[in-house]
Amino acid sequence: MTKKYILGLFRDEEPLLHAVHELRKEGNTIHEVYTPFPVHGLDDALGYKRSRLPRAAFLFGCLGGTLGLSMQAWMLGVDWPMNIGGKPALAWVDFVPVTFELTVLITALGMVATYLVASEFIPGNEPKMPDPRITSDLFCIAIPADGASTSVSARMRQLGAEVQEKEVEL
Amino acid sequence: MFESPTRRPLITGKTSYSQITEDIIKPIEAKPTKWWYLGFTVSLAALGLWLLSVTYLLFTGVGVWGLNKTVDWGWDITNFVWWVGIGHAGTLISAVLLLFRQKWRTAVNRSAEAMTIFAVVCAGSYPLLHAGRPWLIYWVFPLPNTYGSLWSNFNSPLLWDVFAISTYLTVSLVFWYVGLIPDLATIRDRAVGLRKKIYGLMSFGWNGSAKGWQRFESVSLILAGLSTPLVLSVHTIVSFDFATSVIPGWHTTIFPPYFVAGAVFSGFAMVQTLLIIMRKSMRLEQYITLNHIDVMNKIILVTGSIVGSAYITEFFIAWYSAVPYEQYAFANRMFGPYWWAYWTMMTCNVITPQLFWSRKLRRSLTASFIISIFVNIGMWFERFVIIVTSLHRDYLPSSWLMYSPSWVEICMYIGSLGLFFTLFFLFAKFLPVIAVAEVKSIYKTSSEEEIAKTAAKEGINLQEAHAHTNGAH
Numbered sequence: 082m083t084k085k086y087i088l089g090l091f092r093d094e095e096p097l098l099h100a101v102h103e104l105r106k107e108g109n110t111i112h113e114v115y116t117p118f119p120v121h122g123l124d125d126a127l128g129y130k131r132s133r134l135p136r137a138a139f140l141f142g143c144l145g146g147t148l149g150l151s152m153q154a155w156m157l158g159v160d161w162p163m164n165i166g167g168k169p170a171l172a173w174v175d176f177v178p179v180t181f182e183l184t185v186l187i188t189a190l191g192m193v194a195t196y197l198v199a200s201e202f203i204p205g206n207e208p209k210m211p212d213p214r215i216t217s218d219l220f221c222i223a224i225p226a227d228g229a230s231t232s233v234s235a236r237m238r239q240l241g242a243e244v245q246e247k248e249v250e251l
Numbered sequence: 252m253f254e255s256p257t258r259r260p261l262i263t264g265k266t267s268y269s270q271i272t273e274d275i276i277k278p279i280e281a282k283p284t285k286w287w288y289l290g291f292t293v294s295l296a297a298l299g300l301w302l303l304s305v306t307y308l309l310f311t312g313v314g315v316w317g318l319n320k321t322v323d324w325g326w327d328i329t330n331f332v333w334w335v336g337i338g339h340a341g342t343l344i345s346a347v348l349l350l351f352r353q354k355w356r357t358a359v360n361r362s363a364e365a366m367t368i369f370a371v372v373c374a375g376s377y378p379l380l381h382a383g384r385p386w387l388i389y390w391v392f393p394l395p396n397t398y399g400s401l402w403s404n405f406n407s408p409l410l411w412d413v414f415a416i417s418t419y420l421t422v423s424l425v426f427w428y429v430g431l432i433p434d435l436a437t438i439r440d441r442a443v444g445l446r447k448k449i450y451g452l453m454s455f456g457w458n459g460s461a462k463g464w465q466r467f468e469s470v471s472l473i474l475a476g477l478s479t480p481l482v483l484s485v486h487t488i489v490s491f492d493f494a495t496s497v498i499p500g501w502h503t504t505i506f507p508p509y510f511v512a513g514a515v516f517s518g519f520a521m522v523q524t525l526l527i528i529m530r531k532s533m534r535l536e537q538y539i540t541l542n543h544i545d546v547m548n549k550i551i552l553v554t555g556s557i558v559g560s561a562y563i564t565e566f567f568i569a570w571y572s573a574v575p576y577e578q579y580a581f582a583n584r585m586f587g588p589y590w591w592a593y594w595t596m597m598t599c600n601v602i603t604p605q606l607f608w609s610r611k612l613r614r615s616l617t618a619s620f621i622i623s624i625f626v627n628i629g630m631w632f633e634r635f636v637i638i639v640t641s642l643h644r645d646y647l648p649s650s651w652l653m654y655s656p657s658w659v660e661i662c663m664y665i666g667s668l669g670l671f672f673t674l675f676f677l678f679a680k681f682l683p684v685i686a687v688a689e690v691k692s693i694y695k696t697s698s699e700e701e702i703a704k705t706a707a708k709e710g711i712n713l714q715e716a717h718a719h720t721n722g723a724h
Contacts, residue, residue, distance in 0.1 A: 094695070113460045113461060113462065114460070114461040115458065115459045115460055115461070116459055116461065116464065117268060117272075117437075117459060117688060117691055118433075118464075118688040118689065118691040118692040119464040119465075119467065119468050119688070119692055120461075120464070120692075121692075123461050123464070124461055124462075124464075124465040127461055129461065129462060129465060132465055132466050132469040134466060134469045134470060134473070135469060135473060138473050152393070153405045156393055156400075156402035156403075156405070157402065157404075157405055157406075160400050160402070161400050161401060161402055165406070172405075172406055175405060175406045176405055178408075178411040178414070178415065178484065178488055178491075179405055179410070179411055179414045181480075181484060182411075182414040182415050182418040182481075182484065183414065183418070185418055185422060185477050185480070185481050185484075186418040186421060186422065188473075188477055189421070189422045189425055189426075189474060189477055190421070190425065192470060192473060192474075193425050193429060193470060193474075196429075196466055196467075196469075196470045197455065199466070200462070200463055200466055201456065202432065202455035202456055202457060202463075203455055203456065204452050204453070204455055205452055205456075206455060206456030207451075207456060208436065208439075208440075208451075208454070208456045208457060208458045209456070209458050210458035210459060210460070213440035213441075214440070215440075215458070215459045216272075216433070216436045216437040216439075216440045216457075216459055217268065217269055217272040217437060217440065217441070218267070218268035218269040218272065
């Protein structure tokens, strides 16, 4: 669904970061900021909480480790124990490498899948972005026009932005 | 973030954010150069050789190789270990250097990771084909089957290898693709028509939002944290294939660290070979600078020295152990019928990298290129020496045999180089060979222009500073 946004377009990261700080201090609601590369400190400036992906990764790691170890123990120790020179069927040390590999595999796949789904990055999705130049050299602050203060456009111009109003889906 | 302007720049010449996009994306949009066509054709021809020899192998059987009852691992496993080792540099660059916050990795990580993936594909083909009937390869996985429930043997390092290599390939591929998504979106947003559709599909609707970047960085960091122990585990497990056996010359505890160091050593040599060609043929000298070549040569020097020390340690321990079989295995390597392989390995791996103590050679493209080829050759011989010289003298002299490869093995080796380079040329044509977004993120701190501006502001004379540190990085 499209909505009307006031877009502040910047050419560089420092003025953008400065503007985000100022606009938030002045009580404006910023919908989202778009940049060509990760700008250091932008998430703090926007007041974003730390991503919970590391927690998801930890849980997938626990799952992978448990599955890997119990799979081997069940197969060689319970379901079909073999007598190889009288050595114990449950040879825990031998299970370490495969347990490790499966932990890494399931953590990586699980975390990346969570990341893609949470961010709605799915093959075939149309990008929800205000301007195609963002992936090259444009930095953009999007403020919902609905409920924005009347002076926000002028303020963004003052902070060094080129201002546009656009009906887009973000 | 402030960084001392006396550091050497990682991006030279005049540029800007849009210029970086232009320089790196343009080759994908333009028609390939005649050098690309030439290289691609040669690679395809070699790939043809691979297809031919593999087809012959599959229709006839593994007997077409030069292996015999005594030497039952030959070029196949040599090539397997060589290719896996080459892959390690890519992961080291993308993961370990990310954790250490080394900015120079941004220019080389993409192509090095691609190299990792293609090298692991080549590596995997050898045990797959050595299994004899590759269409039954799923038997290595623990699947319920009709022979009672005889599961795979988790006590065997060969099975650990199956898990290590397949995890390594999968995780490397995922790491590489996650990093590619923003750059694929850059191509999408410049393109029209069919190209826009294809890259649009591949970039998953990436939009450059602050939240997206925050998650992107979080995911990259964790993937790097996972890949670092993973890469160490992979060559450790490969070395277990040998170390857990009772063959003199294989049964040593030094193998895991020695194999990992050797892998990074050979991998960086291959990265160097590829990058020197790539920066020239794709005109990327601004982004892959002499400073990059220099630091990579330092890594080759360090890992080469570790490998050299490992050779000497191994030799000392063989003597010190007072085990006659162990002592014989090492004397035989040096003075036995395969002496030429041993001395080729020693020359290429121990002596040549030491040349990089010279700053002039580290910063010379020709010297770097030649030495990198020497290292590639030396590391191939290392695996050949370990495998063949340890096997060919069995416990009973009546079983002593020599081994030489058949034409099928030779063609499969040349062919695997063809497979590797075909994939690499396709990558260089259709995907951004440098991580566009990441290079932009270091532009402010590490480009020649911006550094000059900071230096002027701080009142630092750069020439004087660089002369003082003699180019220390």
